Amino acid sequence: MTEDNNGTAGEPTEPTEPKATDPKAAAPKASGSGPTVTKDQAAGAGSATEPKPSLGRAMLDAVITGNSAVVTFLAIVLALVVGGVLMILADQDVLDQFKYFTAAPGDALSSAWTLVSDAYTAMFKGSIVNPDTFSDGSVKDIFRPLSETITQATPLIFGGLAVSIAFRTGLFNIGAQGQIIAGAVFASWVGFVMDLPPVIHLVLVILAGVIGGGLYAGFAGFLKARFGAHEVIVTIMLNHIAVLMLGWLLTTDTFRRGGQTQPIGKDAHHNAVLPNLFGDDLRVHFGIILALAAAGFYWWLLNRSTIGFELRAVGSNPDAARTAGMSVARAQILAMTIAGAMAGLAGVSQVMSSTNPAHTLTPSIDAGIGFDAITVALLGRTKPLGTVLAALLFGALRAGGSVMQASANVSVDIVIVIQAVIVLFVAAPPLVRSIFRLRGARKGAEGGLTAKETVGVQA
Known part of the structure; x- marks a missing residue:
């Protein structure tokens, strides 16, 4: 009968295990547990057992969490909304309708909608495709707006x-x-x-x-x-x-x-x-x-x-x-x-x-x-693809802006404002997600503009 290391007498001494040189090996194991599974092994096992989400589910998750592509799209939508508000504020005839908003709200809203929709319709016709040219049968006339967009984007x-x-x-x-x-x-x-x-x-x-x-x-x-x-x-x-x-x-x-x-x-x-x-x-x-x-x-x-x-x-x-x-x-x-x-x-x-x-x-x-x-x-x-797509977007705004000014009598300077607002919202993803009530994206998938992770700009 001996006294163990804890000072308790009358009990047989348990054989001591040799000291582990690796700190991870020295960690106690749970009773009845199998071999220790590392974090990487657990992640690999989880990915092997969990079914891969479908394309529709992946797209839905991207929208809900608000990843970089979704945030960019929503930033463009917000910029167009801001541009529409500025068009209304800059048009005196529409503002005159809003003076009698309480008496005839339908007239005020209708005039505002007509102004903004006509402006963006003209921009679309001048940058993507003009449906009015379909009846003419000229292929070149149909593709001329898209041609102007590509030319401006080059x-x-x-x-x-x-x-x-x-x-x-x-x-x-x-x-x-x-x-x-x-x-x-x-x-x-x-x-x-x-x-x-x-x-x-x-x-x-x-x-x-x-x-x-x-x-x-x-x-x-x-x-x-x-x-x-x-x-x-x-x-x-x-x-x-x-x-x-x-x-x-x-x-x-x-x-x-x-x-x-x-x-x-x-x-x-x-x-x-x-x-x-x-x-x-x-x-x-x-x-x-x-x-x-x-x-x-x-x-x-x-x-x-x-x-x-x-x-x-x-x-x-x-x-x-x-x-x-x-x-x-x-x-x-x-x-x-x-x-x-x-x-x-x-x-x-x-x-x-x-x-x-x-x-x-x-x-x-x-x-x-x-x-x-x-x-x-x-x-x-x-990024290469992102830069090409952004250039095409700005080329479309340039090409459509001139048509918008000629057709809808809206200043082409509104295009510059839209471009600036797009960049403003893209640079602040949390603001976009808060407006649309989106969940925060995982760290590393934020998509925000940071000097270290995105552009590497040193202070």
Whole structure:
């Protein structure tokens, strides 16, 4: 009879188990339980036993929880509602009807509904399809609104990709405007100076735009990597320099069209122009093929290449990337150069496509695309497919806005307001879910715009 370790006498001593070196192995097991199951094994077992939800159930869950795609769609709906309210507030005739709302509420609501519905109907007819053209039997007339949307979206795709790739590397490329101008200047010069066979000339024009935009943005990346200059300040200043430089170039004999006192550039040779895909009646041009190819390249670069892995690593945590042996400076310069090349293609699209019938440089050649590209990238969450879809949406708003102004007498500026409100709601998913009473999405599936998880922008 001995005394055990707890000091209790008269009981036989239980054999002691050897001490476990692993803390998890030292954890006590429940009586009658089997082998210890880890968390990963339990998750795997649960996924193996639970049936996979059907497509309809998955879509319903997405709507209820409010994932990123649903939040984006609802943000667009809310923006259209806000736009409709602003239309009502800006129309004096409708406001006069509301002065007698208590006496004749039906008249006030009817006039408001007529105004908003006519405006959005005109926008739809100008951007997607016009049902009135079905009876004419002309296929080109039926597809002309969609053609205008794609044409307007083409440079926005390039610009959105230019902003997105910088975001994913932790850089805020706000200089797409200057990079578009640089690409347009290089492309225009090659377009009117040289006279080459069609394919060769077009390829050289495209390469010139890529080089022009890439060098201009690469310089900003070099200043960031070498001297620590903040890319936002640098790219803003480069925007101003590009605008002023363009204005000066159009006063020189090298770029200004002969016999003109106005700042208009020389006409490019026909062989250097991006060809229309469906004839002269529809303005869709070869640029949309280049834009989709650029989006595919962007996806491959980030998800299937070593360089893309380094860019994403630097964007997520530059200190950890540096510790792992990656060159942060090289990644920053390379990302900005690629971003500038994308923006340069937008410049090529602006100066060498059907959107510019004379194919000449003008002081407004960028057409505000550089800043719209930022909202396109944010709405598309810096992803290739999202950026393309966001560009198509903004292209539809641009194409339909002009028709809306002509048909419904509603200012085209309402389109700018709608774009801004869309980005506002997309940037605040909790606000959208609270309005529609949606449950919160799981962490990691939020879809909100955060510097670390979405765009990698460093403070």
